[in-house]
Amino acid sequence: MQSIERPIIALDFPDASTTRHFLAKFGPDAHLFVKIGMELFYNAGPDIVREVRAAGHDVFLDLKLHDIPHTVEMGMRSIARLGVAMTTTHISGGSEMLQAARAGLDAGNNTRPLLLGITQLTSTSEAQMHSEQHIAGSLAADVVHRAQLAAAAGCDGVVCSALEATDILTATDKEFLRITPGIRPANAATGDQVRVVTPAQARKLHSSGIVVGRPITQSSNPVAAYTAIKQAWNLKG
Structure with a gap:
């Protein structure tokens, strides 16, 4: 898989009813690719994943597991049974934890979800990395190092900035996926994101797939916003 043609919509909603109302705007045959993260999952639980999948959408379950290897492996076994397309773990947990995450997904009863490692959050600046994480060097070099570690441990790709x-x-x-949040259309507010690019820039920078939340979910016309971002993302050249 070299490219995910559908922008992944981040369903960062507080509850299931708000999520249902949003998805209904796209109609019954939309077949979207959506991301369910902590805010929605911690409120609505595994049932919202099953509901969204039953409605015909692909799910990227972004829970960023980070714990001792055994705990992560058991958590990934449960995630695999939900039939999601992709899920995440923090690369900073180390090789043993990443390998355990992969083992947990392999042991699931469904088609194995793709495993993505979290490199550095797109809300993190290089200055923060230096002062708060005590990591020297460039942020880009750190992200690449983490990606190589993830690849060696059996991950299918990473979440990173398109930069x-x-x-x-x-x-x-x-074939190693580069899934990139921090996507904003030109002239859109960046919010709490630091390392931000447009959909067209992400394509030129070799992103494998883009994750877009507020520019779609908070738009007055989410379907039109999604369509415009999808067109920009898939524009070749």
Whole structure:
């Protein structure tokens, strides 16, 4: 898989009813690719994943597991049984934890979800990395190092800023996914994101897939916003 043609919509909603209302705007045959993260999952639980999948949508379950290897492995076994397309764990947990995450997904009863490692959050600046994480060097170099660690441990790709996607492609291979949040249309507010690009820029920077939340979910016309972002993302050249 070299590219995910549908933008992944981040369903960052507080409850199931708000989620249902939003998805209904797209009609019954939309077949979206959506991300369910902590806010929605912690409120609505596994049932919202099953409901969204039953409605015909693909789910990226973004819970960013980070714990001792055994706990992560058991958590991933449960996630695999939900039949999601992708899920996440923090690369900073180390190789043993990443390998345990992969083992947990392999042991699930359904088709194995793709495993993505979290590199550095797109809300993190290089200055923060230096002062708060005590990591020297450039943020880009740190992200590439984490991506290589994830690849060696059996991950299928990483979540990163599009600004690092080209370097990760060079350091890994074309099948290793580079899923990029921090996507904003031109002139849109960046919110709490620091490392931000447009959908068209993400394509040129070799992102494998883009995650877009507020520019779609908070739009007065979410369907039109999604369609415009999808067109920009898939524009070749």
